[in-house]
Amino acid sequence: MELVYTVEGGDFNKAGHASSQIKRVLKQLGVPPDIIKRVVVAMYEAEVNIVAHAWRGVITAGVDESGIRVVLDDEGPGIPNIAQAMEKGYSTASQEVRDMGFGAGMGLPNIRSNVDEFNISSVVNKGTVLDFFIRF
Amino acid sequence: MAEGEHCRYYRGLEIMTDLCVGCSHCMKVCPTEALRVKGGKAVIHSDLCIDCGRCYRECPTNAIRVVDDDFDHIFGYKHRLLLVPSLFYSQFEDRIEMNEINRIIGSLGFTEVSPVELGVDYLIEEMNRYIEEAPADSRPVISSYCPAIVRLIQVRFPSLVDNIMTLLPPLEITAQYYKSKYRDAGIPEEDLGIFYLTPCVAKIAAVKDPVGGYVSPITGAINMDLLYSKVMMVHRNHSCTENNIRINEEITSNAIRWSTTRGETNAIRGVALAIDGMDNVMEFLEKVENGDIEGVDFLELRCCDESCSGGILVRGNRFLVADGLHKRASTAPWVNPYIKDFRKYCADYMVFTRVQPRAFMKYGRDIKEAIRKMEEVRNLKHTLPGIDCGACGSPNCEALAGDIVNGERNINNCVFMQIANERRGTLNVDEAIALMEEIWGKRYDY
Numbered sequence: 001m002e003l004v005y006t007v008e009g010g011d012f013n014k015a016g017h018a019s020s021q022i023k024r025v026l027k028q029l030g031v032p033p034d035i036i037k038r039v040v041v042a043m044y045e046a047e048v049n050i051v052a053h054a055w056r057g058v059i060t061a062g063v064d065e066s067g068i069r070v071v072l073d074d075e076g077p078g079i080p081n082i083a084q085a086m087e088k089g090y091s092t093a094s095q096e097v098r099d100m101g102f103g104a105g106m107g108l109p110n111i112r113s114n115v116d117e118f119n120i121s122s123v124v125n126k127g128t129v130l131d132f133f134i135r136f
Numbered sequence: 137m138a139e140g141e142h143c144r145y146y147r148g149l150e151i152m153t154d155l156c157v158g159c160s161h162c163m164k165v166c167p168t169e170a171l172r173v174k175g176g177k178a179v180i181h182s183d184l185c186i187d188c189g190r191c192y193r194e195c196p197t198n199a200i201r202v203v204d205d206d207f208d209h210i211f212g213y214k215h216r217l218l219l220v221p222s223l224f225y226s227q228f229e230d231r232i233e234m235n236e237i238n239r240i241i242g243s244l245g246f247t248e249v250s251p252v253e254l255g256v257d258y259l260i261e262e263m264n265r266y267i268e269e270a271p272a273d274s275r276p277v278i279s280s281y282c283p284a285i286v287r288l289i290q291v292r293f294p295s296l297v298d299n300i301m302t303l304l305p306p307l308e309i310t311a312q313y314y315k316s317k318y319r320d321a322g323i324p325e326e327d328l329g330i331f332y333l334t335p336c337v338a339k340i341a342a343v344k345d346p347v348g349g350y351v352s353p354i355t356g357a358i359n360m361d362l363l364y365s366k367v368m369m370v371h372r373n374h375s376c377t378e379n380n381i382r383i384n385e386e387i388t389s390n391a392i393r394w395s396t397t398r399g400e401t402n403a404i405r406g407v408a409l410a411i412d413g414m415d416n417v418m419e420f421l422e423k424v425e426n427g428d429i430e431g432v433d434f435l436e437l438r439c440c441d442e443s444c445s446g447g448i449l450v451r452g453n454r455f456l457v458a459d460g461l462h463k464r465a466s467t468a469p470w471v472n473p474y475i476k477d478f479r480k481y482c483a484d485y486m487v488f489t490r491v492q493p494r495a496f497m498k499y500g501r502d503i504k505e506a507i508r509k510m511e512e513v514r515n516l517k518h519t520l521p522g523i524d525c526g527a528c529g530s531p532n533c534e535a536l537a538g539d540i541v542n543g544e545r546n547i548n549n550c551v552f553m554q555i556a557n558e559r560r561g562t563l564n565v566d567e568a569i570a571l572m573e574e575i576w577g578k579r580y581d582y
Contacts, residue, residue, distance in 0.1 A: 001511050016426055023425065029506045030497040033295035040295075041427055065504040136503065 001025075005059045007050045009076065015051040018059045019043035022070075025063065031136055038114040039068055039134050045107045046130055050074045052097045054127065067116070067135040078124040086112070146345035148187040148203055148337035153177045155199035158576055162191035162200065163531050167414050168291050172539070173529035176577020183494065186287035187341040188414060188439050189448035202337050202449065205356035207366075210245055213329030213355065217314055219252040219307065220333045222392045223445050224360060226460035227452030232371055234385060240370045241363075242381025250384045252332065253391035255309030257471075258478035260390060260403050262303055262486055267406055267434050274298045276409075276424065276432040279400055281305050283342035284439035285417060286491060290347070293421050294493030299435075302488050306394060307332060307339070308352060309482050313474075315353040316481035329355040333363055335395075335447030338439065348488030361449040388472050389465035395444035396458045398436070406433035413441045498538060513537040521552045529575035546571055 003025065005018035019040050026036045043059075050057040054076025062069045079085045088109045091098075112118045117133035158176040170184035171191060178191075178199070192200045210216045218241060225234050238249050270277050278299045280286060289296050304312075311330050318328045332354050334340055340357040370376050393399040401408035409432055411417050417437045423429050440446035445461070446454035472478075499506035516537035524532035528549040530539050539545035548554045548563055548571050557563040569582060 001507050001514075016428065020422070020426060025510065027292075027294070028498055028510060029503060030499075030501070031503075033297070033493060037295050037427075040425070044426060044428075063507060065507065 001063045003061045003063070005061075007047060007054075007057045007059060007074075009051060009053070009055040009057075009074075012051055015048050016044055018047050018061075022061055022068075026068070029063070035134065035136060039070075042111045042114040042132060042134065043070060045111050046070070046072045046132075049107050049130075050076070052093055053077065057127075065136070067133055069131070069133045072130045073127070074129075075127045078126055078128055079120075079122040080124050082120055082122060146341050147180065147182045147185060148341040148344075149180065149185065149189065149192060150201045150203050151178050151180060152199050152201050155197050157197055157199070159196060160526050160529070161194045161196060163529075164526055165190045165194050166531065167288065167418060169531050169535050171531070172544075173575055175574070176579070184291055186284050186291055187336075187338040188284040188288070189337045190414065192337065192448050202340070202359055204334070204340060204359040204362070205331075207358065207362065209356055210329055210331055210358075214327040215248070215318065215323060215329065216246045217248045217250065217318075217328065217330050218246040218333055218358065219250055219310055219314075219330065219354075221252050221335055221360075221395055221444065222387070222464070223335060223395055223447075223450065223457050223461055224333060224364070226445070226457045226464070227364060227450065228367075229452075229456065229460060232367075235383070236371070236376070237367055238381060238383045238385070239379065240367045240376050242379035242383075243370060243375075243377040244363075244366055246331075246381060248382040248384075250310065250314065251387045251391065252307050252310050253387055253394050254384070254472070254474065255306045255313060255478060255482065256391040256394045256403075257388055257475050258482060259303065259306055259309055261475075263301070263400075264405050266301060266303055267404065270433075276429065276435045277301050278435045278437060281394075281400065281436070282338065282438045282443075284336070284338035284414075285437045286347055287338070287341075287494075288414075288417070288439070289421070290491060290494040292418070293425055295425055296421065297491045297493050299424070300491045302348060302490060303486055304350070304482075304488060305342075306391075307343075308346075308350070308354075309478070309486070311353045312485045313478055313481050317477070331356050331358050333358050333360050335360045335444050335450045336440070337448060346488075347491045350488040359449055360447070361451055364451045386473075387468065388470055389468040390470075391472070392461055392465040392468055396461050397438060397443045399443070400436040401434065404434060407431060408434040408436065410436040410438075412438040412443050412446075414439050499542070509541045512541045516540060516547070519547075519553070520550055525551075527551050549575055 022043055023036060023040050054074035057072060057074030060071045084090055086108050115132040116135045119131040122128040156177045158173050160173050162178050163171040163173060168184045168186055170181045172179050225237055241249050267277050280301045286300055289300060314330060330353055332343060334357045343352050343354045343357050346352050390403045397412045398410040401410040411420050442454035442458050445457035499509040517534055520533040520537060522533050528536045530536040536545055540547055548557055554568050558568060
């Protein structure tokens with residue numbers, strides 16, 4: 001089953017919409033609650049990353065009996081130094097974004113600690129592709 | 137899904153099929169989509185029913201019955217204790233004194249009457265410790281007070297079951313206290329009947345079928361609406377007979393306020409939020425589940441608007457009842473003289489084991505099959521009109537899609553599909569009428 005959502009950069013009102021929808025689907029499938037929790041945390045963080053940093057993005061979630069694979073493909077400034085972005089507490093978020101309670105620099109590390117497979121690639125001034133998998 | 141087919145859980149509500157006209161009002165308001173119409177009658181799916189009582193409130197023909205205990209059941213016991221929520225007295229406003237109400241309760245057959253909130257002060261001590269010690273991943277702690285909320289979480293928010301506080305609600309603490317007290321007085325257990333005067337259905341279900349591996353010492357639940365009428369009748373007829381009922385009236389202001397909105401949050405330390413009303417609660421739990429809520433230690437969540445004053449078996453106006461409680465609380469004492477006894481008698485019972493989610497697999501246990509079915513549902517949703525009219529006997533288009541995929545409904549149960557298919561010539565009028573009658577019963581002669 002494939003679920004596709006679009007995300008607009010800067011639209012914090014809708015941040016979390018895609019993760020809410022995915023949560024509904026997984027609940028109806030009877031996926032164990034602790035796994036759903038991890039999916040929601042990882043997806044929410046990744047979704048907020050697009051809203052806070054990128055211009056726009058597409059989230060594609062593929063669900064089968066083995067687990068859920070989520071690909072977040074954004075058009076945006078990209079990440080010049082991925083290793084640095086993976087460090088806890090490192091953030092390039094603007095003051096405006098921080099004022100809204102985001103941008104604590106926990107996003108990427110938090111995603112990685114909740115997923116079973118994690119891949120990230122980025123091209124500066126083009127965008128970032130984040131791809132993760134969580135086993136059921 | 138035939139009546140009585142799903143009975144894994146105790147059901148506090150029952151459809152009386154002779155009175156039900158199959159109008160579907162109940163189906164449209166059920167927060168867990170536990171109702172359908174079939175053969176012209178409403179049918180409750182008890183795996184999903186959380187006993188919130190919304191359907192009972194909505195039913196225009198009073199076809200929904202509360203499954204309570206027969207009043208005469210109390211006479212099977214030598215000692216008959218009634219645990220009364222303070223809000224019961226509040227319904228009579230100032231017209232009848234509390235003491236007179238209690239004497240009437242005595243003349244109706246009870247031998248002792250006590251406020252059900254007597255255990256609140258001890259619970260406050262334990263709650264403050266519990267909330268302080270709760271691990272980060274089970275915060276905010278969610279109160280175990282409202283059984284409809286506990287069941288809502290089990291059914292609709294299973295990832296939050298570990299947030300539910302595993303401390304007994306005051307009703308059970310008070311019951312345990314009296315059980316021990318009677319035992320210490322040398323009274324055999326089988327001689328004591330502990331009855332709870334309930335303002336709602338959810339509490340009946342909670343007493344009969346508690347969560348967390350706990351067994352309640354409460355013998356039965358008495359319908360508050362029924363007792364209100366009985367008390368009024370005796371009062372009007374001046375027919376209160378002499379009796380020796382033992383009366384305990386004195387409780388603290390915290391205890392009196394407990395059943396009102398913010399009754400719990402006002403008494404505990406830390407950041408605490410009180411939310412009443414089913415829709416408000418569901419909206420907030422959605423956010424908690426998404427990890428959106430930070431820095432809140434405790435949630436007081438109540439199913440009914442104005443909390444228990446708005447219970448479905450409360451006759452008085454909910455705002456006036458709650459106001460009466462606040463007034464009474466303002467002059468009540470602050471210290472519970474029995475608190476030492478509570479510590480002694482109840483400490484061993486206070487904690488129950490974790491609440492289990494109600495694993496209801498809408499599309500079956502096999503995940504591969506469930507994914508296939510869900511894809512089918514998604515496709516059907518594009519076909520169905522999306523106006524959620526309920527004329528198919530399911531609460532909305534998505535629910536109909538689910539019911540079709542599960543083989544419980546036909547796509548032509550949708551009136552729009554039916555007309556389209558008649559036009560296309562793939563359905564004839566007789567078939568359409570037969571399908572409609574399967575859901576709504578035979579309503580017209582054609």
